[in-house]
Amino acid sequence: MLNAISRPAKIRIARALVIIALLIGALLPGFPVLWMLSSSFKSNMDIFAYPPALITDSFSFGAYAAVVTSPEKLRFFLNSYLVSMFVTILTLLVGILGGYSFSRYEFPFKRPLNMVIIGVQAVPPITLLIPYFSLIVFLKLHNTYAALVLTYMVFTLSYAIIMMTGYFNTLPRQLDEAVMIDGGSSFVALWRVLVPISLPGIVSVGVYTFMLAWNEFLFALTLTKTTDMRTVPVGIQLLMGQHSYEWNEMMAMSVLGCLPVLLLFLFFQRYFIAGMTAGSVKG
Amino acid sequence: MSVDGRFAANPKTNNLYRIWKRVIPYGYLSPTILLLAVLSFLPIGMVVYYSVMDNVIMNQNPAFVGAANYVKILTDGVFQTALGNTLYFTLMSVVVHLILGLTFAMLLNSKLVSPFTRSVFRVVYILPWVFTASIIAILWRLMLNPNGVINYLLEWSGLVSQKIEWLSSRQLALHAVTFINIWSGYPFYMVSLLAGLQGIPDEIYEAGTIDGANGPQLFRYVTLPQLRPIIISLAMLDFIWTMQQFTLIWMTTGGGPGRVTEMLSTFTYKLAFSTYEFSLASTSAVVILVLSMFVALFYVRRQRASDA
Numbered sequence: 001m002l003n004a005i006s007r008p009a010k011i012r013i014a015r016a017l018v019i020i021a022l023l024i025g026a027l028l029p030g031f032p033v034l035w036m037l038s039s040s041f042k043s044n045m046d047i048f049a050y051p052p053a054l055i056t057d058s059f060s061f062g063a064y065a066a067v068v069t070s071p072e073k074l075r076f077f078l079n080s081y082l083v084s085m086f087v088t089i090l091t092l093l094v095g096i097l098g099g100y101s102f103s104r105y106e107f108p109f110k111r112p113l114n115m116v117i118i119g120v121q122a123v124p125p126i127t128l129l130i131p132y133f134s135l136i137v138f139l140k141l142h143n144t145y146a147a148l149v150l151t152y153m154v155f156t157l158s159y160a161i162i163m164m165t166g167y168f169n170t171l172p173r174q175l176d177e178a179v180m181i182d183g184g185s186s187f188v189a190l191w192r193v194l195v196p197i198s199l200p201g202i203v204s205v206g207v208y209t210f211m212l213a214w215n216e217f218l219f220a221l222t223l224t225k226t227t228d229m230r231t232v233p234v235g236i237q238l239l240m241g242q243h244s245y246e247w248n249e250m251m252a253m254s255v256l257g258c259l260p261v262l263l264l265f266l267f268f269q270r271y272f273i274a275g276m277t278a279g280s281v282k283g
Numbered sequence: 284m285s286v287d288g289r290f291a292a293n294p295k296t297n298n299l300y301r302i303w304k305r306v307i308p309y310g311y312l313s314p315t316i317l318l319l320a321v322l323s324f325l326p327i328g329m330v331v332y333y334s335v336m337d338n339v340i341m342n343q344n345p346a347f348v349g350a351a352n353y354v355k356i357l358t359d360g361v362f363q364t365a366l367g368n369t370l371y372f373t374l375m376s377v378v379v380h381l382i383l384g385l386t387f388a389m390l391l392n393s394k395l396v397s398p399f400t401r402s403v404f405r406v407v408y409i410l411p412w413v414f415t416a417s418i419i420a421i422l423w424r425l426m427l428n429p430n431g432v433i434n435y436l437l438e439w440s441g442l443v444s445q446k447i448e449w450l451s452s453r454q455l456a457l458h459a460v461t462f463i464n465i466w467s468g469y470p471f472y473m474v475s476l477l478a479g480l481q482g483i484p485d486e487i488y489e490a491g492t493i494d495g496a497n498g499p500q501l502f503r504y505v506t507l508p509q510l511r512p513i514i515i516s517l518a519m520l521d522f523i524w525t526m527q528q529f530t531l532i533w534m535t536t537g538g539g540p541g542r543v544t545e546m547l548s549t550f551t552y553k554l555a556f557s558t559y560e561f562s563l564a565s566t567s568a569v570v571i572l573v574l575s576m577f578v579a580l581f582y583v584r585r586q587r588a589s590d591a
Contacts, residue, residue, distance in 0.1 A: 019396060021390055022404050025386070028466070029408055029470075032411075032423070032466070033410050035425070039425060047425070048431065052432045095315075097314060101307075101309075102312075105307065106308075116319065119583055121579075122575050122582070123575065124526070124548070127568040128322075128330070129568070130555050130568060131327075131329035131330050131565075134340060135326065153318055153322065154318075154322040214415070218529050218530065233415050233416070234417070236417055236418065251421075251422075251425070254421060254422060257418055258415070261413050261414075261415075
């Protein structure tokens with residue numbers, strides 16, 4: 001029977017099947033995201049209207065207006081941006097220096113140190129939480145940005161060092177040697193020569209670090225206390241259960257809360273994917 | 284002239300230069316070493332110390348109690364429930380992540396579809412990964428609400444006849460939170476496996492086709508063996524991360540109803556910050572650390588084997 005169908009026709013059928021499968025599969029991620037968007041444009045009364053609809057008569061930007069005119073909610077965003085940016089900058093600085101050392105030098109304890117850096121990624125945050133809490137209280141940093149910036153670096157730093165070491169390893173040593181022959185130090189070689197050509201690697205580490213910091217929840221929940229110090233992931237939670245659930249505002253805030261990472265993702269898709277797959281795929 | 288150059292130029296300072304050269308790598312690593320010491324060695328030491336004392340932080344002069352806290356935690360019924368829940372949650376997530384991730388990666392890698400179509404679908408399929416866990420939790424609370432859209436769709440299609448309390452039912456809550464975690468985590472597999480699939484040379488498939496292999500055989504004897512190292516790495520990383528999942532549980536069920544969705548992470552958090560049993564919480568935290576390190580050891584050994 002199948003032989004009766006010509007080869008181009010078979011290919012066309014196969015292509016149609018793949019596209020149908022892709023469309024069905026796309027409902028799994030697509031529908032919830034669509035529903036989030038749709039709910040953010042509804043009035044809170046229509047959230048559970050029966051039968052549900054993607055676009056209701058109450059379609060408006062009211063929920064967004066409520067979020068962006070509330071100083072309390074804007075503060076969550078400001079906090080998240082500040083903390084994530086500081087974490088990203090510090091992680092990159094320390095990570096570039098560390099990666100350079102691992103890539104260009106041989107020294108005693110190099111391998112054990114490398115093992116520790118890989119291993120730190122597996123330490124559960126909940127294990128660190130209790131000692132961090134007492135350390136941060138002891139250092140009088142409770143409820144400050146510094147508490148979050150400092151503790152977030154435990155997750156972000158290992159990854160940055162591993163990635164930067166790998167990236168520097170792909171660059172020939174002759175580059176640094178040329179600088180040193182001209183009388184420059186290794187420090188000059190790093191910042192004047194290696195860093196500028198490593199920009200793609202630095203960008204992928206940077207966006208990944210930013211995302212980790214932007215999404216962090218457990219430390220932000222425990223190491224900050226007052227509403228004005230909360231970040232977006234924790235702040236959203238505060239919209240629940242105070243009086244009633246403001247579902248439409250929560251969805252609007254969720255959409256706004258996803259935007260920075262979504263935009264970073266769309267702009268730097270290639271770098272993002274490089275960063276994401278580095279842990280498991282070896283080139 | 285630079286520091287490196289100056290020392291090298293003068294043979295009399297050769298020794299100094301050699302010492303200097305030895306110090307340089309540690310100099311570059313000093314911020315890292317300092318941060319690692321303060322952010323991981325010190326706290327791990329502290330949490331182990333807390334775990335062998337009676338109630339620290341709340342107690343001014345805590346006394347050494349040896350393994351008493353460990354006995355108490357390991358024989359605690361709630362801890363055992365949390366351990367069981369965590370294992371179910373983690374194993375189910377890892378297995379389904381792999382199946383979904385591989386299926387989607389293969390669809391997205393299909394040469395039958397134009398590269399543009401594929402790239403559009405890839406963005407859609409990656410979406411859950413762009414969302415923060417707490418946002419995912421709220422979104423699914425909205426969708427899985429008894430009056431929410433999921434129940435409506437199920438009733439409309441005739442699959443169920445009454446509204447289901449997904450997140451507050453003793454029978455369903457654990458499955459529901461596992462499903463939410465599966466939703467949030469599969470893109471990581473998909474993207475990594477897609478990169479792996481694109482790294483398989485076409486010649487292997489061509490050789491297989493010439494030898495008369497059909498589609499399933501190519502999958503079984505070419506695709507899977509080629510992806511094996513990535514799959515193992517992914518599964519181990521995912522195991523470690525999922526075991527530590529806190530946010531999704533905390534923001535959807537908080538461990539309830541009862542203890543049905545209690546995980547090791549939520550159990551430990553409540554011990555510390557709801558009941559202020561900091562020593563028992565530290566003990567539980569150390570147990571989680573040991574479990575994670577056990578899996579991580581395999582991961583590190585694999586990474587190093589492939590580095591060599």
